Amino acid sequence: MKTESDVTTAVLDAVGAFVVVLDGEARVQRLNAAFEALGIIGAHVMGCSIIDDDIVPPEHRELVGRAFDAIVSGELGTIEVDMPTPAGRRRVVWNSAVDRDAAGRVRAVVATGVDITELRSLEARLARSDRLDSISRLAAGVAHDFGNTLAVIDMRLERLREASDPRIVADVAAIERSIAHAAELIGDLTSFSRPTGRSVAAVHLDDELRGMLATIVDTVPRSVVVTLDLGAADACVAMEGAQLHRVIVNLCSNAGDAMRDGGRLTIRTSCVEMDLRKRPSELTVEQLPDGRYTEVVVADNGIGVDRAHLSKIFEPYFTTKPAGRGTGLGLATVYGAVVQCGGAIHVDSAPGQGATFSFWLPLEGQ
Numbered sequence: 001m002k003t004e005s006d007v008t009t010a011v012l013d014a015v016g017a018f019v020v021v022l023d024g025e026a027r028v029q030r031l032n033a034a035f036e037a038l039g040i041i042g043a044h045v046m047g048c049s050i051i052d053d054d055i056v057p058p059e060h061r062e063l064v065g066r067a068f069d070a071i072v073s074g075e076l077g078t079i080e081v082d083m084p085t086p087a088g089r090r091r092v093v094w095n096s097a098v099d100r101d102a103a104g105r106v107r108a109v110v111a112t113g114v115d116i117t118e119l120r121s122l123e124a125r126l127a128r129s130d131r132l133d134s135i136s137r138l139a140a141g142v143a144h145d146f147g148n149t150l151a152v153i154d155m156r157l158e159r160l161r162e163a164s165d166p167r168i169v170a171d172v173a174a175i176e177r178s179i180a181h182a183a184e185l186i187g188d189l190t191s192f193s194r195p196t197g198r199s200v201a202a203v204h205l206d207d208e209l210r211g212m213l214a215t216i217v218d219t220v221p222r223s224v225v226v227t228l229d230l231g232a233a234d235a236c237v238a239m240e241g242a243q244l245h246r247v248i249v250n251l252c253s254n255a256g257d258a259m260r261d262g263g264r265l266t267i268r269t270s271c272v273e274m275d276l277r278k279r280p281s282e283l284t285v286e287q288l289p290d291g292r293y294t295e296v297v298v299a300d301n302g303i304g305v306d307r308a309h310l311s312k313i314f315e316p317y318f319t320t321k322p323a324g325r326g327t328g329l330g331l332a333t334v335y336g337a338v339v340q341c342g343g344a345i346h347v348d349s350a351p352g353q354g355a356t357f358s359f360w361l362p363l364e365g366q
Contacts, residue, residue, distance in 0.1 A: 018092065018113035024106035026051050026068050035113070038085050071096045072106055080116075091117045150179055202236040202364035205269055205294050208244055215245075216267070219252045223262030226252075232269040235294045236364040239341045247337050250330040251298040251357050258302025258355060268297040274360060288344050293360040301354040305347070313347055334359075 018038065021030040026049045050056050051065045060081055070076035080093040092113040099108040153175070160172050209230060217226050237244075248267070255265050272295045274288055305313065314335035338345045338359045349355035 018115075020050075020111050020113075022050065022068075022109040022111065024072065024109070025049065026065075026109075029108065038083070038090070068109070071109060072098060074098070090115050091120050146182070150182055154179055202238050203241045203244060205232045205235050205237050205244075205296070205361075206230040208241055209248070209267060209269065212245060212248060215249065216252050216265075219249055220256030220265055221260060221262065224256060224259050225264050227264065227266045229266060229268040232271055232294050235269075235271050237294050237341070237361040238364050239337070239343075239361055243337045243341070247334050247359070248296075248298070250334050254330060255298065255300035255302060255355065258304070259300055263301045263354075266297070266299045268295075268299070270295050271363070272360070288360060292363050293343070294363060295358060295360050297356060297358045299354065299356040304351045304353045305349040305355055306351055307349070310347055310349065314345070 018035040019030075019032040020028060020035055023029055027047055028045050028050060029047075031045075051061055051068065056064045063081065064079075067076055067079040071079075076096075078093065078095050080091065083090050083092050093116050094111050094113045096109055096111045098106055099110065101107050157172055157175060160168055163169060163172070209228060213226070213228060220226065239247075252265060252267075259265070272293055274290055274293050314331050334357075335345055338361070341361055343359055343361040345357065345359040347355060347357050
């Protein structure tokens with residue numbers, strides 16, 4: 001016959017949430033199977049304090065200690081913390097209840113935890129999507145008004161173009177160059193937008209990249225070794241050659257800036273099957289449909305990017321470069337071009353570990 005303790009254990013193990021029972025001194029009295037499955041702590045910690053022993057990471061002990069005191073005093077019922085596990089860091093929200101005897105003394109604190117890692121990741125992606133969407137609409141409005149202003153300036157130049165004075169002719173040429181440069185900036189702004197649905201001529205990805213090798217080499221310092229590792233075979237993508245050129249040159253230019261003293265730049269292509277199980281956790285603000293894609297990876301071993309900047313790296317005018325060395329439109333242009341073609345882009349980087357930009361484009365005809 002099962003004892004009451006056996007039944008309680010069975011009930012706790014059947015609960016999908018993590019459950020830990022503590023006494024009034026924060027010592028572990030019981031764990032359920034879900035908690036043990038995290039791989040953080042097991043039966044060997046029975047009787048150990050979650051505050052004083054090697055259960056809670058050192059950087060969280062003060063927080064957990066204060067939270068436990070607040071729970072016992074009735075001031076707090078919920079706490080959200082990061083928990084490092086053998087499988088990776090998890091975000092867990094804990095709800096607690098206190099059991100007291102007739103005299104009001106704490107007999108047990110029952111804490112139940114729910115893994116909300118994926119929820120927080122989804123919230124972050126949605127927030128980023130909203131932010132980028134707002135910036136996109138603002139950029140489109142600015143570009144439209146700026147374009148109208150340039151058109152007026154260009155019309156005013158019409159009479160000056162007929163002048164014979166060399167000084168005026170030179171001034172007109174300088175103004176026209178400035179207008180052309182401004183028009184390029186407008187193009188960068190308007191390219192940062194949602195997919196347009198327009199049809200484009202397909203290009204052979206690997207052939208285009210082979211033809212761009214000389215340009216890529218000229219884009220980076222001479223001390224940088226450039227390697228092409230092309231494995232997309234005969235795959236064609238629905239991206240204009242000029243667009244692909246702009247994407248690759250921008251990524252390679254950034255890589256070159258990160259390797260002023262030399263390094264390695266590698267461009268790899270392949271055909272991949274994209275499904276939910278293989279996606280990076282923050283692939284892009286859009287979720288790609290499952291299917292076949294070409295994957296292009298541009299990887300360097302430069303100075304890298306602080307992880308705190310990665311969530312903003314594709315936003316217009318955001319740049320980690322010193323003043324005067326970047327407009328912050330390069331990666332925004334890359335993002336816009338890739339997303340317009342129904343693709344997605346992801347960056348992985350850390351200080352001193354280089355940067356890897358991966359983007360996925362649908363195969364032509366898919």
